[in-house]
Amino acid sequence: MGIQFKDVGYQYKGIKVNYDALSGVNLNIAEADEFVAIIGHTGSGKSTLVQHMNALLLPTQGEVNVLGQILPPRKKEKINHLRQKVGLVFQFPEYQLFEETIIKDIMFGPKNFKSTEEEALEKAKKAATIVGILPELYEQSPFRISGGQMRRVAVAGILAMEPKILVLDEPTRGLDPKGRKDLMKIFKDLHEIEHKSIVLISHDMDIVSEYAKRVIVMDKGHIVFDGKKEDLFEHPNFESFHLELPTPLKILKHLEKEIGLPYEPKYDFDSLLSYLKEANHE
Amino acid sequence: MNNVTIGQYIAGDSWLHKLDPRIKLFSLVILLVATFLIPVSSDLTPLFSMIVLLVLVIGLTISSKVPLKKVLNGLKPIVFLLTFTFVIQLFYVKTGQMVAGPFDMYISVTSIAAIILFLVFYNFTKKYIKFRILYFFLAVFIVFFLQAILPYVELTSYTIEIYDQGLLRAGFIFLRITNVIILTSLLTFTTMTTDLNYGIEALLKPLKIVKVPVDMIAMMLSLTLRYIPTLLIETEKIMKAQASRGVDFKESTFKEKISQIISLLIPVFVISFKRSEDLGNAMEVRGYVIGAKRTRIDEYIISLKDILTIIIATLVLALVIYLRVI
Numbered sequence: 096m097g098i099q100f101k102d103v104g105y106q107y108k109g110i111k112v113n114y115d116a117l118s119g120v121n122l123n124i125a126e127a128d129e130f131v132a133i134i135g136h137t138g139s140g141k142s143t144l145v146q147h148m149n150a151l152l153l154p155t156q157g158e159v160n161v162l163g164q165i166l167p168p169r170k171k172e173k174i175n176h177l178r179q180k181v182g183l184v185f186q187f188p189e190y191q192l193f194e195e196t197i198i199k200d201i202m203f204g205p206k207n208f209k210s211t212e213e214e215a216l217e218k219a220k221k222a223a224t225i226v227g228i229l230p231e232l233y234e235q236s237p238f239r240i241s242g243g244q245m246r247r248v249a250v251a252g253i254l255a256m257e258p259k260i261l262v263l264d265e266p267t268r269g270l271d272p273k274g275r276k277d278l279m280k281i282f283k284d285l286h287e288i289e290h291k292s293i294v295l296i297s298h299d300m301d302i303v304s305e306y307a308k309r310v311i312v313m314d315k316g317h318i319v320f321d322g323k324k325e326d327l328f329e330h331p332n333f334e335s336f337h338l339e340l341p342t343p344l345k346i347l348k349h350l351e352k353e354i355g356l357p358y359e360p361k362y363d364f365d366s367l368l369s370y371l372k373e374a375n376h377e
Numbered sequence: 378m379n380n381v382t383i384g385q386y387i388a389g390d391s392w393l394h395k396l397d398p399r400i401k402l403f404s405l406v407i408l409l410v411a412t413f414l415i416p417v418s419s420d421l422t423p424l425f426s427m428i429v430l431l432v433l434v435i436g437l438t439i440s441s442k443v444p445l446k447k448v449l450n451g452l453k454p455i456v457f458l459l460t461f462t463f464v465i466q467l468f469y470v471k472t473g474q475m476v477a478g479p480f481d482m483y484i485s486v487t488s489i490a491a492i493i494l495f496l497v498f499y500n501f502t503k504k505y506i507k508f509r510i511l512y513f514f515l516a517v518f519i520v521f522f523l524q525a526i527l528p529y530v531e532l533t534s535y536t537i538e539i540y541d542q543g544l545l546r547a548g549f550i551f552l553r554i555t556n557v558i559i560l561t562s563l564l565t566f567t568t569m570t571t572d573l574n575y576g577i578e579a580l581l582k583p584l585k586i587v588k589v590p591v592d593m594i595a596m597m598l599s600l601t602l603r604y605i606p607t608l609l610i611e612t613e614k615i616m617k618a619q620a621s622r623g624v625d626f627k628e629s630t631f632k633e634k635i636s637q638i639i640s641l642l643i644p645v646f647v648i649s650f651k652r653s654e655d656l657g658n659a660m661e662v663r664g665y666v667i668g669a670k671r672t673r674i675d676e677y678i679i680s681l682k683d684i685l686t687i688i689i690a691t692l693v694l695a696l697v698i699y700l701r702v703i
Contacts, residue, residue, distance in 0.1 A: 151617050175625040191618040192644035203640065207623025238647070252622060332527040 096162055096179070097126040097292065098148055098260065109315055117316045118156075124148075126162070126259060132303040132324070135313035141296045142186075144313065145262050146292065149181040150174040162259070162297040179208045182258030186265045189242065190204040197240070197248050198223065198233040204256040215255070218227045219252065222255035223248075223345030243274040243300035250281070252334055261285065267302060273298075279306055304341035305363035306327065312336050328360065343367040385606060386569055392682065393441035398576030400683040404690035405564050406430055406580075407454070408434075411694045412556050417549060424545055426700060427552045434559050443566045446644060451553065452563040456473070459554055460517055466547035473542030481527050483534045488527035492520055574599030575677065585653045591665060600656070608649060615644045 100122035106113045117140045124131060133141050146152040153167040157197055160166070161177050170172050185191070194200035201219035210218065222343060223233065226247040233239065250266070261370050263282065267275040283306055285291050301326065303310060306335050310327045312320035320327055327333070328344055340348070343361050350356040351352075355376055361367040390392075395403070412430060415423045438448050451458075499516045508510045521537075526536070568576070578595035583592050616626065624637045 146617070149621060151620060175623065178621050178623055185614070185618045185621065188618065190644050190648055191615060191622070191640075191645075195642050204622040207625075256623065 097158040098122070098124040098162070099213070099352070100147070100157070101160070102157035103154045103159055105145065105147070105152060106155045115316050116140050117154075118148075120144065120157075120316075120318055122318065122321070123309070124294060125292060127290045127292055128286075128295075130306060131294045131311060132287050132294075132309070133294065133296045133311045133313060133336065134298070134300075134303055139313040140316040141313055143316075145183065145264055145294060145296060146264050148260070149183045150177045151183070176208070179256045180258055181205075181260045181262060182251055182253040182256055182268055183262045184253050184264065186268060188253075188266075189245035190232075191249060191252070192237040192245060194237060194257075196234050197228065197237050198376035200237050201251045201255050202250060204252050208256060216223055218255045218257065219251070222251040225254055225285070226251045227277070241296075243270060243277075246270065246274070247281075250278070254285075258291075260292045260294065264296045265298065266295070267297070267299060275302070282306070300339050300341040301343075304343065312338070324362065325360065330360075366368045385565065385568045387447070389442050389567065391441045391567070393437065393563070395566075395682075396439060396686060397677050397679055397683045398568055398572040399579045399677065400679065400687050401564065401673050402573070402576040403658040404686055405560060407687075407690040407694050411690075411697045412553060414694070415528045415553075417546060417553075422700060424549055424552075426697060427549060427556070431552055431559075433693070434556055436561075437479065438559065438563055441563065443563065448559055448562055448566070449495055451517050452558055453510070454633065455554065455558065456513060456617060459551055463551055464517065464609060465541050466550055467539060468537055470543035470546050471540055473524050473540045475538050476541045476544060478540040479533055479536045479538045481528070481536055482521070483531050484524065484560050485527040485528055485532055485534075486530035488524045489532075491523045491527055495519060495523060510559045513601070570599045573613055575673070590668070592671070604649075604652070607652075608645065611648050612641065612645050615641055615648075620645070625701065 100120045103117055103120040103122075104115065105117040107116050108114075118191055122144075131337060133144065133242075135141050143152060146160060147166070150161065150166055158165055158167070162180055163331045164172075164174065164177055166174065193198050198216070198219050201222055202215040205215040206212070220230075220233075228244065228247055228251060229350075232244075235312075237245060240248070246266075253261070261282070266282070267278055270278065281300060282293055282295070286293050291357075295303075295307065307324055309322065310320065310324045310328060312327070313317055314336070320330070327336075328340065330336075332342075341362065343364060346367065347356070347361060352357040359370065361370050408430075413429075415426055415430070417423075435445070438445055496515075499512075503509060503512060565573070574595050577598055578592055581589070581591040581595065619637070619640050620626070624640055626634075626637060
């Protein structure tokens with residue numbers, strides 16, 4: 096099941112010309128145990144692609160199969176339920192907060208999907224615990240907390256719907272390094288403990304290399320690479336994607352060139368550090 | 378969201394785009410005055426001059442290379458108003474010759490039932506019709522038609538007589554509103570907000586003598602126009618974000634709709650306050666002081682083309698006045 100794209104195209108209608116945001120996209124994302132990063136330049140169609148995953152946009156060509164529901168839907172078919180199953184966190188999600196209290200705002204999603212007040216409250220509390228919002232904040236206004244906390248509340252608002260697949264559009268944008276790390280840890284735990292599939296758009300190659308298992312590279316509405324991250328960073332034509340290498344790999348390549356340290360790919364800073372310590376002992 | 382046409386600028390390089398904004402604005406005012414000076418009457422001359430004016434305006438649209446369809450889309454929000462005035466004029470003017478009728482209209486149990494049934498049918502089918510505005514006109518006609526043919530179980534009745542004067546007046550007002558809408562939307566389509574700002578400022582300059590803060594008003598106007606599309610984009614984003622949280626703006630009941638509107642309004646308010654604060658700061662940082670003397674990066678020079686335009690516009694106005702006087 097999961098999400099399948101079959102030859103999908105999407106056109107934005109302009110005033111005089113139509114503009115292809117996606118074309119010929121084929122893609123498979125499993126229902127569980129996937130951690131996919133989508134990377135590419137601004138305007139390469141990443142956001143358009145992920146908005147198809149919960150039926151916010153409907154393909155103008157081809158079809159998308161989201162957990163068994165074919166899009167575009169036939170007449171009278173309801174698609175709203177897909178948004179509960181595929182949770183989409185937008186860029187700067189803190190702007191979508193509106194309720195009087197934090198806990199009410201987190202409850203908004205579940206209540207829209209026919210949960211009773213008590214169920215919604217329970218789900219909201221669970222989601223708030225996951226993102227690390229303390230109970231004493233529950234009754235505060237969501238407009239009186241810090242930006243990082245607002246982001247967590249917004250993410251909790253999506254998690255409270257208990258989606259099967261979580262789609263994140265640049266979740267760490269505009270956060271400080273610690274906020275970034277804390278937020279990514281939440282998603283990593285969700286992936287490892289609850290085996291949820293996670294789709295992540297990011298411009299930060301360090302995050303991509305540390306957390307993702309599979310990487311999709313987009314360029315001008317096409318998928319130009321889809322595979323394991325190890326294969327991407329060791330790709331013989333890596334330059335052709337116009338991407339930057341993640342910092343640990345940059346350091347390792349530099350050290351190989353300067354002091355002849357044997358190159359061995361490490362994808363996050365912790366394993367880089369232990370590798371360097373090991374090399375130091377020898 | 379895309380059918381809001383106010384404040385949208387369509388890039389292009391036609392002569393209308395290049396016209397001096399002061400001249401463009403002034404000519405617009407002249408043509409609008411001319412449109413309103415043509416007397417509402419059922420004589421053929423005013424009607425004929427109105428049609429000529431409309432042809433002129435459509436010609437302008439075509440020469441500006443703005444898609445005509447886009448301009449006509451601006452009429453959509455007022456279709457109801459147009460139809461309403463048309464029907465009122467048609468039924469209440471009772472001079473001249475009777476061209477049709479008298480029709481006896483019956484408000485009866487059967488006709489009310491038929492109308493309700495028809496309206497339900499109309500609401501269901503209108504989604505699938507391509508020419509929705511024509512379909513709307515047809516629906517209005519059918520509502521009256523049903524009243525004429527179903528006299529059974531009568532409650533009350535009235536007569537409709539259609540006179541040629543009424544028909545002419547109704548058509549006349551219809552044309553006038555269409556003309557005004559096309560003219561004004563043509564201005565925003567072909568003028569960048571900075572140019573528009575300059576045009577307004579220049580035209581209001583005489584008011585400075587009586588201490589009206591003209592530059593402030595012009596700046597406020599242009600900022601407002603500038604932020605309409607931006608706010609629409611933000612609204613669309615918030616709509617999508619809330620849709621991801623299960624708000625369905627299509628498949629919901631009225632009670633649900635209220636809380637959904639709130640979930641949209643509050644974030645949009647918060648964003649617009651934040652944006653205006655940022656904008657204010659950015660303007661101050663770059664040295665904007667209210668009331669201070671400012672220079673421009675572009676100098677506007679009036680060319681022959683501009684003079685010709687204003688002469689033609691004035692001629693149109695003069696002709697209209699002349700026709701009115703004789």
